[in-house]
Amino acid sequence: MRKIVIAGNWKMYKTQAESLEFLQGFMSELDATPDEREVVVCAPFTDLGLLSKSLHGSRVQLGAQNVHWEDVGAYTGEIAGAMLAEIGVRFVVVGHSERRQYFGETDETVNLRLRAAQRHGLTPILCVGETKQQRDAGETEAVIFNQLAKDLIGVDQQNLVIAYEPIWAIGTGDTCDSAEANRVIGLIRQKLTNANVSIQYGGSVKPDNIDEIMAQPEIDGALVGGASLDPKSFARIVNHQA
Numbered sequence: 001m002r003k004i005v006i007a008g009n010w011k012m013y014k015t016q017a018e019s020l021e022f023l024q025g026f027m028s029e030l031d032a033t034p035d036e037r038e039v040v041v042c043a044p045f046t047d048l049g050l051l052s053k054s055l056h057g058s059r060v061q062l063g064a065q066n067v068h069w070e071d072v073g074a075y076t077g078e079i080a081g082a083m084l085a086e087i088g089v090r091f092v093v094v095g096h097s098e099r100r101q102y103f104g105e106t107d108e109t110v111n112l113r114l115r116a117a118q119r120h121g122l123t124p125i126l127c128v129g130e131t132k133q134q135r136d137a138g139e140t141e142a143v144i145f146n147q148l149a150k151d152l153i154g155v156d157q158q159n160l161v162i163a164y165e166p167i168w169a170i171g172t173g174d175t176c177d178s179a180e181a182n183r184v185i186g187l188i189r190q191k192l193t194n195a196n197v198s199i200q201y202g203g204s205v206k207p208d209n210i211d212e213i214m215a216q217p218e219i220d221g222a223l224v225g226g227a228s229l230d231p232k233s234f235a236r237i238v239n240h241q242a
């Protein structure tokens, strides 16, 4: 069965003090309704240890924003899967367009990171999506299918979340039309060997569009950037109408 996964990606925002302040506001706003909805906060590395203790026993799970493909070694500035797993991290964002655009992430390194995450029992959230230029050129499907084909080699689809993030919709307020996001996510699903992989939409998700996005039958959750930084706004997104 497909699970609903709502994940906040804090990117390079929030010190430890700010992350604790967020939690104070956020936890009190969360609906108590127990359902199958998974809630994840993907925080900067420096926040993870503290958040792990603070979130212990709560329904909010912890995610990281990167993982290296080797288990140990001389890789200055990188983080190993075992280091994340040891402190209670359950999810990790892999292949975000900001990593691909600014840090030289390729489909080959994305694939290595996905497999490393799974080796350490972490659930990777694989991000795929097209640029505006690629969309305008009618290349959306080809770009995404190419990413999936390369990124998913040897990846266990029983332990995977995918986020469809059209790059032109990230941080722009220019949300992808929900029916179009639904269409693309349906096409992504057709390329998978496990039809139960949860596929999120990401790109300018806000409290005022989450209900419409989640009403789409193919969309299993959201990867939320800017709106996950504010406790009330992220709680409203998590508490969206079923």
Ligand SMILES: O=C[C@H](O)COP(=O)(O)O
Residues within 6 Å of the ligand: 009, 096, 165, 169, 170, 171, 172, 173, 202, 203, 204, 205, 223, 224, 225, 226, 227
């Ligand atoms: O990882 C999250 C996405 O990049 C979306 O960011 P955004 O909600 O600020 O557009």
